[in-house]
Amino acid sequence: MNAERSETLRKAVREKYRSVSGRPGGHFPYPVGRESALRLRYDRAWLAAVPAPVVDRFVGVGNPFSIRKPAxxxxxxxxxxxxxxxxxxSSLLVGPRGRVAGLDSTPEMLRWPRKALARCKTHNLEFVEGSIEDPPFERRSFDLIFSNGVLNLVPDKDRAFRRLYGxxxxxxxxxxxxxxxxxxxPPEVLADPDAWST
Structure with a gap:
């Protein structure tokens, strides 16, 4: 995929998630928010401990904690x-000696967790704007990396995997x-920026 095509797809994804940031309902062919988190078997105690605006805007497609919980x-x-x-x-599970970073390329999506973070007493968590294909972190910084419904949106998956592995x-x-x-x-689906951002 050439650079121009990749950038077109990145823009389509950012536009989609700009609109999703206000109200995620109706943008996806699956449940979102608290209902989705419960269906995916997120622990009710976790959902009770996380600010409601964050839970209500959840659009993940799975439960990565079923694969591995942070220690x-x-x-x-x-x-x-x-x-x-x-x-x-993750910030609840790693405790005060752990650290968690959330990375997203859409400033409008980051508005919600940053606002929630400013109101709670969580000191081991930060939210950073940046790309999964060029993450702004030092090599060998993390014990565990989660991705929930994101890799399918990335045009250059090889680059993303190499960077994350590093x-x-x-x-x-x-x-x-x-x-x-x-x-x-089908080629027409691969060529459709809207198909990439759903």
Whole structure:
């Protein structure tokens, strides 16, 4: 995929999630918000501990905590964090000695978790604007990297995986919940920026 095409797709994804940031309902062919988190078996205690505006804007496609839960003291990165639900839950699980960063390329999506963070007493969490294909972190910074419904939106997946792998400490784990296609995708769908951003 050429650079111009990749940038067109990135812009389409940012535009979609700009509109999603206000109200996620109606933008996806699956449930969102608290209903979705409960269906995906997020712990009710976690959802009660996370600010309601964050839970209500959740648009993840899976539960990465079913793959691996962060341990106390770990450093965790949530790529494509969106509203920040997985980052907030991770901050609860790593405790005061751990650190969590949420990374998203859409400033409008980051508005919600940053606003929620300013109102709560969480000191081990930050939200950073940036790209999954060029994350603004030092190499070998994280024990665990989460991705929830984000990799399918990335035009240059090879680059994203290489960069994320470089952020893992030795023995670190990458846990992803995502949408995958098991059949060939028609060329007209591959060429449609709207199809990439859904």
């Amino acid at each position: 106390p003291g770990e450093r965790v990165l949530d790529v494509g964090c969106g509203c920040g639900l997985d980052a907030f839950v 952020l893992l400490r030795p023995g670190g784990i990458f846990a992803a919940a995502d949408l995958v296609v098991v059949e060939d995708v």
